[in-house]
Amino acid sequence: MFSPYYAWAGRRDPENHCAVNVALYGRDADRWAMTERGRGALDRTQDRFTLGRSSLHWSGSALTITLDERATPHLTPIRGTVTLSPEAMPGRQFPLDPEGRHQWRPIAPLARIEVDLDSPETRWSGHGYLDANHGSDPLEAGFRRWDWSRLRQDGTATVLYDAERRDGGDLRLALRFGADGTVEPFTPPPQICLSDGFWGVRRNTRADTSNGAAILRVLEDSPFYTREVLETRLGGERLAAIHESLDLDRFAHPVVKLMLPFRMPRWTGRSN
Structure with missing residues (x-):
């Protein structure tokens, strides 16, 4: 959905504009990959998606991503x-x-993951999360901006979703997902402002008090998108959360689209 090549092609033939996005954040260095490939590198079935030398395979109980x-x-x-193994699959959108x-x-707001990489050499396990967005219109046609965050709390996953729509309306979602697949809406705490990103992207979140959230680490900071780890207070508990802010007015700007190929190259062959 963020492909400049897809936009320049008139948003036609999405199978000719696919990418596997990988973002790794470590103590010493980060790595980022998002190479777009054409349909010649794509092969997919009901339970497998292969793009170049990378693939995603659903076994019925786990999603294995080969990078x-x-x-x-x-x-x-x-x-x-x-390898992502769901602990809960609500089956709702x-x-x-x-x-x-x-x-x-x-798809799986509660999950376990096992990471086993040869390059960079790293192995670990922890909490996972899997979701999906889809739409019939460009995101920038429907929304001005949004903030999203996810945290794990007492065996549940909490997601906060705030968006400003082009029609002037607002989206406010506050959901708690249980290990038994239940979905419980709740009244979200007040919205608070975080510091703007380096490029001026506005960042908001929700917390119990006006000073109830702080940025622990910035993971991505671009002209239209930021991702960070927060320390936040929710329901009286101090917790870690993954947070993102997206400015679709900025994303729609032609200059920003011209900058994207530096982070998102395009490869037209069958492999790397």
């Missing part, structure tokens, strides 16, 4: 596997606009 990508800009390899043109599906 063989090159990070930009230095072309360092990212190779290995990530949520409309993000009144017409239902945009849908969000929390």
Whole structure:
């Protein structure tokens, strides 16, 4: 959905504009890969998606992601596997606009992951999360901006979703997902402002008090998108959360689209 090549092609033939996005954050260095490939590199069935040398395979109980990508800009390899095993699958999706043109599906809001990479050499396990967005219109046609965050609390997953729509309306989702697949809406705490990103992207979140959230680490900071780890207070508890802010007015700007190929190159062959 963020592909400049897809936009320049008139948003036609999505199978000719696919990418596997990998973002690794470590103590010493980060690696990022998001190489777009054409339909010649794509092969997919009901339970497998293969793009170049990378693939995603659903076994019925786990999603295995096999990675063989090159990070930009230095072309360092990212190779290995990530296995995500859902702990809860609610089987629901949520409309993000009144017409239902945009849908969000929390596929596995509670999951376990096993990371086994040869390059960079790292192995660990922890909490995981899997969701999907799909829509019939460009995101920037329906929304001005949004903030999203996810945290794990007492065996449940909490997601906060706030969006400003083009029609002047607002989206406010506050959901708690249980290990038994239940979904419980709740009244969200007040919205508070975080510091703007380096490029001026506005960041908001929700917390119990006006000073109840702080940025622990910035993971991504671009002209239209930021991702960070927060320390936040929710329900009287101090917790860690993954948070993102997206400015779609900025994303739609032609200059920003011209900058994207530096982070998202395009490869038209069958492999790396």
